[in-house]
Amino acid sequence: MSSDPPGFELPLRLFLGFRVLIDELHAELARQGHPDMRPMHGFVLQAILRGGDTAVELGRTLGVSKQAAGKTIETLERLGYVERATDPRDTRRKIVRLTGRGADSLALSARIFDDLRRRWADEIGEERLRALEADLRRVTPPDVLRLDVPGWFGGQ
Amino acid sequence: MSSDPPGFELPLRLFLGFRVLIDELHAELARQGHPDMRPMHGFVLQAILRGGDTAVELGRTLGVSKQAAGKTIETLERLGYVERATDPRDTRRKIVRLTGRGADSLALSARIFDDLRRRWADEIGEERLRALEADLRRVTPPDVLRLDVPGWFGGQ
DNA sequence: CCATATAGTCAATCAGGTTGTCTATCATGT
């Protein structure tokens, strides 16, 4: 007759799990030629891939202002992960594209995440991991790439 | 013979799960008299409870500079969640204590987290939830309150 | 009693977010 665990452990474990994976990803990325990548860069690159090809659209996708999105794009441009070109059909728009290096970092990240998942599967078993993923899918929103991440945690 | 899910889904689901819980916590806190609390305040109050009773110690616990910890303490003081008093045995130190309101917010948070956990249990089953918690415990560090949260995600 | 370490504060700086304003360009309706 064991009682329920305290509810506050659940969010902490979820966050720690996230943090462990992201930290290990970036340690490995740094080892493999991407020492400048920050956790949020990967999200932004993903958001650019999935249709956020101007500052305004990217801002909408990420849930920040177009100015903030513009600054983030500048940073990624300076680091060599994206490049901008004027849209010939609408010269107001500047289309953001991943560079080879940007695409490379995403492909590499995907491989690293697969490795990390395999390590978790070794630790807790593939079935349990699948169950964990399935359960999380049931209690989280389906749209996996609606971040609103930047500045969400802090504030005031 | 289904193949493994892509590894990148796992961190996203963990983060989304965390975010869902924290967002619902703060919606409920706002409804119950704590509209000014931000996600990180709860962490800081916890850290203060567990022995971070000066700016320096709090900074160490949270993984930020003592100056940053001092500013956070100021904010929480202004919001009425903590108060400071000079340590009579070492007048350099200013001891931070939770106010009644601060302690209240933590007790309330604990109740809300328990409710949220119960809702997850209703959704996926108590057994699966226990398994999920147990599995996460195996793949995350045991020390649940080593945050380093502030500023961790962004940077550069 | 002096030397060193520690706690807190102040100041300058930086990153990344915000809003407001401005210009250039596009789209539309008369």
Added chain:
DNA sequence: ACATGATAGACAACCTGATTGACTATATGG
């Protein structure tokens, strides 16, 4: 054809929360 309104991006001012460096006051220990 053109005036009007909407949109994309850039610029500026500001806010918050972090950083480092310098400084003061207080403890501590040889």
